[in-house]
Each structure stands twice: as C-alpha cells, then as structure tokens.
Amino acid sequence: MRLLPNLRFFTITRRIGLALFSLGMLCFVPGLVAQIPLISGGAGFLTNTNAGSTSYQLVAMPVLAAPIGEHLLVEARGTLLESFTPKGNGQEGYNTSHFLAWSYVQADYLATSHVTVVGGDFLIPFGTYNERLIPIWISNLQDAPLIFPIGTGTTTGLGGEVRGNAYSTGDVSVSYAAYVSAGSTNRQFSAFRSAGGQGSVYFPKARLEIGASYGRIREGNHSNAVGMDVWWEPAKIPLKVRSEYAHQPHSQGYWIETDYRLSQFHGPESLIGRLEPVFRLQQTFRNAPDFTDGLPSANTQRIDFGLDYHLPHEVRINTSYARQFSSTGNFNIWETGVVYRFLFPTWKGK
Secondary structure, three states: OOOOOOOHHHHHHHHHHHHHHHHHHHHHHHOOOOOOOOOEEEEEEEEEOOOEEEEEEEEEEEEOOOOOOOOEEEEEEEEEEEEEEEEEEOEEEEEEEEEEEEEEEEEEEEEOOEEEEEEEEEOOOOHHHHHOOOOOOOOOOOOOOOOOOOOOOOEEEEHHHHHEEEEEEOOOOEEEEEEEEEEEEEOOOEOOOOEEEEEEEEEEOOOOEEEEEEEEOOOOOOOOEEEEEEOOOOOOEEEEEEEEEEEEOOOEEEEEEEEOOOHHHHOOOOOOOOEEEEEEEEEEEEEOOOOOOOOOOEEEEEEEEEEEEEOOOOOOEEEEEEEEEEEOEEEEEEEEEEEEEEEEOOOOOO
C-alpha cells in the first residue's frame, strides 16, 4: 500500500499557510515594519508500532514570527496532521483521518526589559515540555511524557500572560511567568478557566536550571497542580539532562531524559559525530480513579531508548524502542521518523 498524502491534506496545508501569510501581512502597515517576518517550523513522516499495530503520520508544524514596530511581536504555530491507522477487526487496509489546529496564536508586547505582556491563545507555562520540547524538530522522542497533561490541560490558555526576566547577573538569572485563562469550548481555541505561573533560576556557569510551576483549574472541581523541573547541560561535553516531576489530586509522576551527541568523535559532521543516543525513564502513580486527567489508569513505568541521526540540511532521522509496564498490560513501542527543519523570510529584504 502506498502511503501518500491525499487531497484533503494539501487543502488543509493551503488553508493554514494562507492564515499564517495573512498574519504576516500585518507587517505591511505603513510605519510599523521593524524586521522581516520569518516562517519556520518542521515537517516529517512518522511511524508508530504499538503492541504490534503500526500507524503512519504526515505532520507539518509551521511557525510565524512577525515583528510589528519595536515593541510588538505576533507569533503563531499551526499543526497539520494526516494519520493512517489499521482498520482492525480482521479488515485489510487503513483508515485515514486529518487534524488541523492552531497550537497557539498570540501577540507579545515588550513593555520593558523585564516585562513582556502576552495576549491571545498562548501555551500554558507549566513545566518545560509544553513550551520548549513539543515541536517535532526539537523533541528527541515522538511521544510526550506520560505526565504531560498535568498542569497543561488543553495545552493552551485563552487570555493574558505576563512574563520576563526578573533579575540577571553573570552568576544567576531569575525568570517568571504568570497567566490567567478564560474557559472556551471553541474547537480551534479550547481552554479551561484557569490561572497559574512558573518561576525558574538559571546558573550560567554551571549551565543548570531549576524551576517550579503551579496551576489551578477554576472550573469543575477546582483542582491544583504543582511541578518541578531540573535541566543541566554541562559546558565541556555535548550532554543534556532534563527532568520533571508533577502532581495533581489523583495522579503524579516524573520523567528523566538524557541525550549525548557523539560530536566529540571526529567532529559533529563526521559519520559517528552525527549520532545522538537518547534515553528516557518515566513513571506515573495513580492516587485515585480519574478517567479525565489524561494519565494511565494504573501505575505505569516506561523506558525509551532512542538513536537519532543528524543529516545535512536540517534533516534528522529518529528511531526509538520503548517498553511499557503496567498492571493493565505490558507492551513494546517502536517508532521511526524523518524530520525536516525549515526557516525562511516571508519576502526578500532590502
């Protein structure tokens, strides 16, 4: 069977591309242009074999950054997804489905060197994965951590946010973010009525970051979520260590991920220097039954082993194997993907 994108996928791609272009056209307003808007993002072909069943995905995530004047920036990211999944029940062939949505659409007002005011549909600043690691050209593994739903809810908030750097020296940097979100059931801009914030301390010399997050859902049962994260990237070796812990009323868990680019062996452009082994360990713990919090229904452990290969021209091959353990069943997960990272101006500069 040939897995080619159908007409619907190209139609969806055109629609979101036109929407991003329309936002970029804001920069043509006379007297407001400060810089040339940029379109970046990534596209990829992904496969997932979960418990013996293989699915395929075509995905594109375009990003627009359009500066307007000296203090205003319009940002947007879209997600286009076409999935091919086995029909099941002994039937041959695949079902196809598509997904199109804005990941976020926001305006950033740079009020001072320490304060940025954000309005629109923004990413919830809880933990580190939602804001930093979701894009396919950044994440080393296809699947988000099991605790990802804690604190992030629908992943975006609809309202306002204040963030920035509170204090900075050569030895330490303190950053903050606080938000308030209204509730929305709109298909494109869904959000919970919520509030929360995040703070982090970064030590440049040690290349160590320690952060804490808090979120409160202000509808339904009014639940609270708390989290902590630690990142470390030593200066002398190409190693990254990332970790998070999160807790909510009925569940909690953690994940630890590390990757090591073998660039110290004959340089980053050598055959072996392009390799990047990845390892992630994670666990979730079920404190009480809850079928709405997005976490596994029973205590779960999962180990991921990945091997990424960085090709020239911003192309990367990702491969991984995972084993998941739970009282509800143990199974293997095999994943592969080819991802392309792109970046270009919306028009030629002077």
